[in-house]
Amino acid sequence: MVATDIGTVLVTGGxxxxxxxxxxxxxxxxxxWVVLDNLHPQVHPNAExxxxLHPAAELVHGDVTKAADWDSLLADVRPDILVHLAAETGTAQSLHEATRHAEVNVVGTTQMLDAFGRAGHTPRQFVLSSSRAVYGEGEWQREDGSTFAPGQRSHxxxxRKEWDFAGARPLPSEGSRxxxxxTSVYGxxxxxxxxxxxxxxxxxxxALTILRFQNVYGPGQSLINPYTGIVSLFSxxxxxxxxxxxxxxxxxTRDFVYIEDVAASLETVIGDLATGSTPFDVGSGVGTTILELAQHIADFHGAPAPHVTEQYRDGDVRHxxxxxxxxxxxxxxxxEWSVERGIAGLQQWIAERV
Structure with a gap:
């Protein structure tokens, strides 16, 4: 049930x-509804x-990695609920900018917690937007029914163009199992x-609620950031x-989940103190191959058929x-959104902006 009394909410990266x-x-x-955001130029080119962002949201320009920004903010805001969205999110980029990802995602989180200690304030709930990247390749199943964790595919x-793990098939991930x-620094x-x-x-x-998001896409995503999703790039x-x-x-294979479904999942758990700390998986529940995704988008625009390149990215997950x-x-x-419906909704939004 969606909570009706949510009090003061602070959203990092909001x-x-x-x-x-x-x-x-x-x-x-x-x-x-207070938002702490550094308006990073990779997402916000004009820092505006x-x-x-809803007009009722109070935007505070600040950096989660800076103790002074936290101290200034918590002198004014006493959040009942903390929604932690702030993160560097580029899976491929993280292999070459590991320090920046660790500083924002890890040190930014510890700076936040230390700041609450200095302020003498404790929210009643934390909600964390985590990622399917924590699973890496997850579990695979052999033909005899046994399962194993294959780890990272090697260079x-x-x-050798050995894309899969021989004699096995991937299993869908699930937070309790x-x-x-x-297999990435980001993850x-x-x-x-x-x-x-x-x-x-x-x-x-x-209370802590962890939502592990699959590949989020839809209206509102950055059209200039090459690290935040192939759906807008393909489009x-x-x-x-x-x-x-x-x-x-x-x-x-990826699970592409539409932004409205992701926002709805957050809306559902915010203020619900009884969800427990076992992570919840948030996706469409349907795997789509990248070729299928590309074909859907090409068909929508009457574009030429996609072409397979056999290129690869080190550290990339297969399924x-x-x-x-x-x-x-x-x-x-x-x-509520299928990939086909979601792609159609995104195309109209992009067309109005390019």
Whole structure:
């Protein structure tokens, strides 16, 4: 059930893609809806308040990694609920900018917790936006029914074009069963966030809700940031009449979840102190290959057929999808948007902006 009394809410990174969509649902219902965001130029090229952020949201320009920014903020704001969205999110980028990802995602989280200690204030709930990246390759099943965690595909495998793990098939991940084993720096920092917040909230008797998002896309996502999603990138290529290039053999699998479904999942758990700390998987519950995604987008625009390049990215996960049965059973939430419907909704939004 969606909580009706949510009090004062502080959202880190709340001027970003997910934060803006969430503000449209809840900002007007909160006593105060305060957003802390550094308006990073990779997302906000003009460092301006985004039009998609609800007018009721109070925007504070600050950096989660800076203690002084936290102290200044908490001198004025006493949040009942903290929604932690602030993060560096580029999976590929994190391999080459590991320090920046660790500083924002890990140190930014510890700076936040230390600041609450200095302020002598404890929120009643933390909500963390985590990621499917914490699973890495997850679990695979052999032909005899046994399961194993294959770990990261090696550079040598990629060079041999051995895209899958021989004699096995991937299993959908699930927060109460699948052991996290990230294969990217980004995934490792998101898992660190989970562990840090779990330790801190348990010690302070604070509710913690963790949502592990799959590949989020939809209106509002950055059209200039090459690290935040292939759906917008593919869409812009198809709009220009280009053939979309698809890596490996085209059968990389992802679960693409529409932004409105993601915002709805957050809306459901904010203020619900009884969700427990076992992470919830938030996705469509349906795996889509990258070639299928590219074909849907190409068909929408009448663009040339996508082409398979056999290029690859070191550290990339082969299959990433989840089962959402537990999430839909325990939360008052279920996804409403199919990939086909979501792609159509995104195309119209992009067309108005390019």
């Amino acid at each position: 001027a970003g893609f997910i934060g803006c969509a969430l503000s449209q649902r809840l900002a007007a219902r909160a006593d105060r 308040r985004p039009a998609e 040598a495998q990629f060079e 699948t052991r996290p084993a990230p 490792a920092t998101k898992l660190a966030q989970e562990n840090i917040l779990s330790a801190w909230t348990s010690s302070h008797d604070v 812009q290529m198809a709009m220009r009449g280009e053939s979309i290039p698809v890596y490996e053999d085209g059968r990389i 990433a999808e989840c089962t959402i049965q537990r999430t839909t059973a325990e939360l008052d939430w279920k996804p």
